Amino acid sequence: xLKSIVNATVLFILIACxxxxxxxxxxxxxxxxIIQKIFYVHxxxxxxxxxxxxxxFYANLRYVFTRQPKADWLGVSAAEVGLAxxxxxxxxxxxxxxxxxxxxxxxxxxxxxxxxxxxxYVSYLLLRTMIEEPDKRALFSALxxxxxxxxxPLVYFSIxxxxxxxxxxxxxxxxxxxxxxxxxxxxxxxxxxLTGLLxxxxxxxxxxxxxxxxxxxxxREAEVR
Amino acid sequence: xxxxxxxxxxxxxxxxxxxxxxxSVAHRMxxxxxxxxxLKGLLNxxx
Numbered sequence: 001x002l003k004s005i006v007n008a009t010v011l012f013i014l015i016a017c018x019x020x021x022x023x024x025x026x027x028x029x030x031x032x033x034i035i036q037k038i039f040y041v042h043x044x045x046x047x048x049x050x051x052x053x054x055x056x057f058y059a060n061l062r063y064v065f066t067r068q069p070k071a072d073w074l075g076v077s078a079a080e081v082g083l084a085x086x087x088x089x090x091x092x093x094x095x096x097x098x099x100x101x102x103x104x105x106x107x108x109x110x111x112x113x114x115x116x117x118x119x120x121y122v123s124y125l126l127l128r129t130m131i132e133e134p135d136k137r138a139l140f141s142a143l144x145x146x147x148x149x150x151x152x153p154l155v156y157f158s159i160x161x162x163x164x165x166x167x168x169x170x171x172x173x174x175x176x177x178x179x180x181x182x183x184x185x186x187x188x189x190x191x192x193x194l195t196g197l198l199x200x201x202x203x204x205x206x207x208x209x210x211x212x213x214x215x216x217x218x219x220r221e222a223e224v225r
Numbered sequence: 226x227x228x229x230x231x232x233x234x235x236x237x238x239x240x241x242x243x244x245x246x247x248x249s250v251a252h253r254m255x256x257x258x259x260x261x262x263x264l265k266g267l268l269n270x271x272x
């Protein structure tokens with residue numbers, strides 16, 4: 001418990017420091033001005049969400065092939081944490097869009113596919129609440145999780161494949177793209193701090209799932225007696 | 226500074242989502258720990 005509090009405090013300080021760097025070390029972008037500072041949290045959360053959904057995909061595949069409960073625990077934990085990160089993306093995006101585009105939201109490919117990604121993982125978690133039997137619940141949700149992950153590459157490549165309202169990529173976007181060096185440092189540090197947060201949340205959520213499995217086992221034992 | 230309120234709103238909303246999620250995990254964890262203790266007590270009584 002004490003270890004978790006220390007970890008969370010260290011991480012909080014680290015995130016606060018990276019936010020300070022994003023505001024004071026990274027220069028103000030010329031065309032958008034101060035509103036571009038949302039970039040650091042918006043993009044870092046998007047990449048962290050992809051990492052979480054990638055872990056979920058790996059765990060789902062592993063469950064399908066090995067039927068180990070631990071793979072199921074990791075799958076649901078990563079899905080829930082990924083959903084928290086993608087929620088931040090879906091909230092910060094419109095706040096950034098409104099002053100720049102003049103609209104909060106538009107149904108273009110990138111935005112729509114990101115919204116669908118959120119809905120797919122909400123459905124994944126809802127599906128789990130509808131099935132009582134643990135093995136069946138784990139298998140069905142693993143299969144659905146594998147299907148849900150197909151949207152991740154679609155979200156990532158949507159701005160390359162289709163003409164969208166969303167800007168073209170500045171990270172790994174090929175010739176002509178890229179960040180000013182101080183912006184890059186601030187972005188990478190923010191992403192590093194948020195990856196730390198991802199690990200903290202994932203570990204806590206995984207422990208919760210392990211505890212839930214113990215409760216289910218104890219309940220079964222109590223019912224038998 | 227123009228749009229500073231939007232930037233602050235975005236950062237606050239982001240941290241609020243993570244904070245609420247962390248609290249929700251901690252709350253569920255504490256409820257499950259209590260349930261484990263209750264069930265263990267129940268099973269020990271039955272022995």
